[in-house]
Amino acid sequence: MSKIFIDACKGKQTPYTPVWMMRQAGRYLPEYKEVRQKAGSFLNLCHDPQKAKEVTIQPLDIVGVDAAILFSDILVLPNEMGMKLRFIEGEGPIFDDPIKDEADLQTLLGDDKAADKLSYVYETIKLLKIELDKRDDDIALIGFAGAPWTVSTYMIEGQGTKTYNLCKKMMYSNPKLLHKILQKTTDATKLYLSNQIKAGADAVQLFDSWASAIEPSKYDEFSWSYMIQIADYIRENHPDTPIILFPKAVPQFIPKVYGNFDVFGVDWATNMTYAKKHLSDKYVLQGNMEPCRLYNQKQTTKCVEKIQKVMQGHRHIFNLGHGILPDIPIANAIHFVKECQRVSRGDLKDNKKYLKGN
Numbered sequence: 001m002s003k004i005f006i007d008a009c010k011g012k013q014t015p016y017t018p019v020w021m022m023r024q025a026g027r028y029l030p031e032y033k034e035v036r037q038k039a040g041s042f043l044n045l046c047h048d049p050q051k052a053k054e055v056t057i058q059p060l061d062i063v064g065v066d067a068a069i070l071f072s073d074i075l076v077l078p079n080e081m082g083m084k085l086r087f088i089e090g091e092g093p094i095f096d097d098p099i100k101d102e103a104d105l106q107t108l109l110g111d112d113k114a115a116d117k118l119s120y121v122y123e124t125i126k127l128l129k130i131e132l133d134k135r136d137d138d139i140a141l142i143g144f145a146g147a148p149w150t151v152s153t154y155m156i157e158g159q160g161t162k163t164y165n166l167c168k169k170m171m172y173s174n175p176k177l178l179h180k181i182l183q184k185t186t187d188a189t190k191l192y193l194s195n196q197i198k199a200g201a202d203a204v205q206l207f208d209s210w211a212s213a214i215e216p217s218k219y220d221e222f223s224w225s226y227m228i229q230i231a232d233y234i235r236e237n238h239p240d241t242p243i244i245l246f247p248k249a250v251p252q253f254i255p256k257v258y259g260n261f262d263v264f265g266v267d268w269a270t271n272m273t274y275a276k277k278h279l280s281d282k283y284v285l286q287g288n289m290e291p292c293r294l295y296n297q298k299q300t301t302k303c304v305e306k307i308q309k310v311m312q313g314h315r316h317i318f319n320l321g322h323g324i325l326p327d328i329p330i331a332n333a334i335h336f337v338k339e340c341q342r343v344s345r346g347d348l349k350d351n352k353k354y355l356k357g358n
């Protein structure tokens, strides 16, 4: 039996358009904060498969989304490559010893060694598979990783940045070193995602949240081509697993998008009609409500209706155009999901018939 979310990723006709939200497991849910507090810290939570499973499931039960995304973080990979990672409350991630030169890069563990150390992630996926199978409610499990560029910005800057000075100094003064960092991260990410699929992930997404920091003429060279290397590897080794790529805010690149993957995540700053015109023949589109519309239910409804008018339930997955923010009222997140279901399900009240037919 194939899941509706997976069929939708593959561009098959489905009885309704599935919906999920990027960063759907997180601080807007008091239930999440409770489990994180019990874990002691965010990283402890990532390292504890039982608790990570619990918070992955929360948005399914509380908000009613159609897919689960593994609870983890894009930075556990460089952490297991050997970079010491801390999360400071209210400030975000910190690597104490960012990569400055070739010698720093040489100290990091490569491909299979780093991927092997992420066993707690695979354990979380295995626990989730058992739980989701028990429920029999057609929920797909999405695994993920960061795009090599986005992950490398943290490895080089040591933290979040507004200006990307250090990465860009390297991009223009020592591009060879930047390419080596990107390649090492790419090789580890291939195996990491492959292991997630072997453990039970039904689909995988690459987050390129900081794509727009790269000038348009350099985007392919420093980011997209590495994402495509990973997509090619997954395609070859797991041909049935859908691949979702989310490069945030690169509208100029959209007409030039290429590669063998399934779903293109459209960010909120990109017009859906424009994305559809250029991409919809080749890729399923995911997105793209501006996450801040979630502050207001009427604005949410308007936007969902507009997206539905453009996509018409064809080759589309509903989502936000970036992650949900911690101060969004839960009722408004539920409203978003219900509105996506209302506009796309029509009078198809349950999906039992569809599931039987597949």
Ligand code: CP3
Residues within 6 Å of the ligand: 021, 022, 023, 024, 025, 026, 027, 036, 042, 069, 070, 071, 072, 073, 074, 075, 087, 089, 090, 091, 092, 093, 144, 150, 160, 207, 209, 322, 323
């Ligand atoms: O989507 C989900 O529900 C699954 C979990 C998930 C997290 N991070 C949990 C998290 C996912 C998919 C991510 C991806 C991630 N992590 C990205 C790409 C997606 C995006 O939103 O752009 C990035 C850039 C990171 C790196 C990261 N992790 C930052 C910059 C921060 C601090 C900023 C923030 O949002 O607080 C984190 C911490 C983090 N990752 C939290 C959560 C729930 C908050 C930590 C906490 O509980 O205090």
